[in-house]
Amino acid sequence: MRLGAIIGWITFLLILPVFSGCGDQVSNSAAKQRVAVVISTLNNPWFVVLAETAAEEARSLGYETTIFDSQNNTALETDHFENAITAGYAAILFNPTDADGSIANVRMAKEAGIPVFCMDREVNATEVAVSQILSDSYSGCVALGKYFVEKLNKRGKYVEILGLVGDNNTWSRSKGFHSVVDNYSDLEMVAQQSADFDRNKALEVMESILQVHPDIDGVFCGNDGMAMGAYQALMAAGKADEVMVFGFDGAADVVHSIQDQKILATGMQFPKLMAKTAARFADQYIQGQREFAQKIPVAVELVTQENVGDYVAYGSEK
Numbered sequence: 001m002r003l004g005a006i007i008g009w010i011t012f013l014l015i016l017p018v019f020s021g022c023g024d025q026v027s028n029s030a031a032k033q034r035v036a037v038v039i040s041t042l043n044n045p046w047f048v049v050l051a052e053t054a055a056e057e058a059r060s061l062g063y064e065t066t067i068f069d070s071q072n073n074t075a076l077e078t079d080h081f082e083n084a085i086t087a088g089y090a091a092i093l094f095n096p097t098d099a100d101g102s103i104a105n106v107r108m109a110k111e112a113g114i115p116v117f118c119m120d121r122e123v124n125a126t127e128v129a130v131s132q133i134l135s136d137s138y139s140g141c142v143a144l145g146k147y148f149v150e151k152l153n154k155r156g157k158y159v160e161i162l163g164l165v166g167d168n169n170t171w172s173r174s175k176g177f178h179s180v181v182d183n184y185s186d187l188e189m190v191a192q193q194s195a196d197f198d199r200n201k202a203l204e205v206m207e208s209i210l211q212v213h214p215d216i217d218g219v220f221c222g223n224d225g226m227a228m229g230a231y232q233a234l235m236a237a238g239k240a241d242e243v244m245v246f247g248f249d250g251a252a253d254v255v256h257s258i259q260d261q262k263i264l265a266t267g268m269q270f271p272k273l274m275a276k277t278a279a280r281f282a283d284q285y286i287q288g289q290r291e292f293a294q295k296i297p298v299a300v301e302l303v304t305q306e307n308v309g310d311y312v313a314y315g316s317e318k
Contacts, residue, residue: 049271116129122134136299162192206230
């Protein structure tokens with residue numbers, strides 16, 4: 001499904017409560033109720049945008065909101081869910097820490113009668129969250145893979161830096177990328193390591209890899225934070241002009257670096273769209289609606305040095 005069609009469909013769903021509320025966009029059921037925003041980590045600007053947008057949208061609908069930072073720790077995430085349940089939150093807007101490990105937390109909320117709406121990251125269950133609004137990471141990285149092959153002229157040595165191994169996005173992005181790149185026998189992956197979607201860890205990983213493989217031609221990173229960390233390591237090694245770096249997210253640092261012709265490309269996600277959709281769905285659920293699509297894919301767009309003028313951080317100028 002094309003991005004325009006997806007956005008149009010979501011927009012249609014989101015405006016329904018406006019017309020049913022006789023011009024009052026804040027529902028009566030929202031009065032003094034609270035919505036929890038539970039985020040995998042706030043140590044990443046991308047997730048800060050996701051969290052703050054979700055909280056702001058829920059507030060605009062009349063709810064009190066609290067943002068909980070799980071710090072990429074499922075046990076801490078469990079504490080947040082228990083607190084939200086005990087405190088009687090009306091809904092949880094959720095960015096999971098682990099596709100499998102987070103299932104129990106979502107199920108716990110469901111059993112307590114609290115609806116959960118996943119944003120960007122999913123859980124590996126279809127019966128616990130009310131709806132999961134997710135970037136189409138696989139297709140986005142198919143496009144990145146094609147661009148990667150083009151820029152490396154179908155040959156050379158490259159490195160892949162993975163995100164969190166327990167996050168489905170990590171593997172969706174990697175599989176999308178490899179579905180293209182693995183078709184070219186003259187492209188050789190000399191190293192594949194995880195840096196947990198963390199910029200500083202990616203810097204360290206890249207430094208270690210360069211000691212063993214100093215002659216690489218490209219680096220594909222599972223998010224923009226890691227792309228910036230990898231680029232920093234390449235700069236320190238005097239190789240930034242020799243090695244092409246590719247990211248994924250559409251974060252401000254990488255958009256600016258693409259404009260400055262440092263990073264080659266990224267996959268632009270739309271966290272604000274996902275966050276607003278989750279908040280509106282939660283409001284609709286609280287008002288009584290029960291029919292929601294289990295998974296809603298949001299398209300990812302390829303951003304390169306050729307078209308970066310059409311984009312801003314975390315979104316499009318279109």
